Amino acid sequence: DTGVSQDPRHKITKRGQNVTFRCDPISEHNRLYWYRQTLGQGPEFLTYFQNEAQLEKSRLLSDRFSAERPKGSFSTLEIQRTEQGDSAMYLCASSLVRQLNTEAFFGQGTRLTVV
Amino acid sequence: AQSVAQPEDQVNVAEGNPLTVKCTYSVSGNPYLFWYVQYPNRGLQFLLKYITGDNLVKGSYGFEAEFNKSQTSFHLKKPSALVSDSALYFCAVRDSDTGRRALTFGSGTRLQVQP
Numbered sequence: 001d002t003g004v005s006q007d008p009r010h011k012i013t014k015r016g017q018n019v020t021f022r023c024d025p026i027s028e029h030n031r032l033y034w035y036r037q038t039l040g041q042g043p044e045f046l047t048y049f050q051n052e053a054q055l056e057k058s059r060l061l062s063d064r065f066s067a068e069r070p071k072g073s074f075s076t077l078e079i080q081r082t083e084q085g086d087s088a089m090y091l092c093a094s095s096l097v098r099q100l101n102t103e104a105f106f107g108q109g110t111r112l113t114v115v
Numbered sequence: 116a117q118s119v120a121q122p123e124d125q126v127n128v129a130e131g132n133p134l135t136v137k138c139t140y141s142v143s144g145n146p147y148l149f150w151y152v153q154y155p156n157r158g159l160q161f162l163l164k165y166i167t168g169d170n171l172v173k174g175s176y177g178f179e180a181e182f183n184k185s186q187t188s189f190h191l192k193k194p195s196a197l198v199s200d201s202a203l204y205f206c207a208v209r210d211s212d213t214g215r216r217a218l219t220f221g222s223g224t225r226l227q228v229q230p
Binding site: 004031033040041042043044045048055056058091093103104105106107108109 | 119149151156157158159160161164205207215216217218219220221222223
């Protein structure tokens with residue numbers, strides 16, 4: 001499978017715990033995006049990377065959230081001290097920068113439930 | 116600021132009939148517009164995009180969309196609906212003049228195609 005891969009697919013955690021999600025983009029895609037989707041809503045942008053550089057962050061990305069892409073390949077999204085409001089689907093997407101305005105391809109997401 | 120409105124939460128259509136899913140947008144510059152589809156427990160799948168050129172854009176699975184600048188709309192259409200088209204559809208926009216890469220999504224429209 002050469003699509004965007006996310007791990008885990010589901011995560012249940014207790015409030016206050018830290019969680020980390022991983023995203024493996026499509027090979028050769030140098031842009032990587034994180035979005036969050038809550039029930040009944042469209043995805044909301046969190047952040048994006050070009051290679052290893054984090055170029056844009058949403059105001060939704062509070063201090064408890066941190067994203068990395070250390071080698072310009074896979075990325076991790078960590079949420080510290082989780083809150084019930086963090087329960088959502090976290091979507092990763094990737095795209096190719098050398099083609100202008102190319103569309104982003106999404107993974108299947110990680111569903112986080114904070115209890 | 117960029118925004119998208121999908122005025123219908125749900126659209127019902129009989130199989131074989133034409134379908135339209137509505138989308139209007141707001142950007143300060145020139146829009147890049149996208150349609151994605153989401154099946155249950157699946158990630159977002161790209162359908163089509165408008166960047167420049169012809170106002171009628173053709174995409175995957177027989178879908179097309181018409182860009183109307185004066186009405187700031189980008190409605191998704193298909194001449195003959197299939198039961199398998201039943202899914203959640205998202206319109207998204209990016210302002211080409213800001214340099215930002217983040218897509219802003221609408222809240223989605225559930226398409227139900229009845230046999």
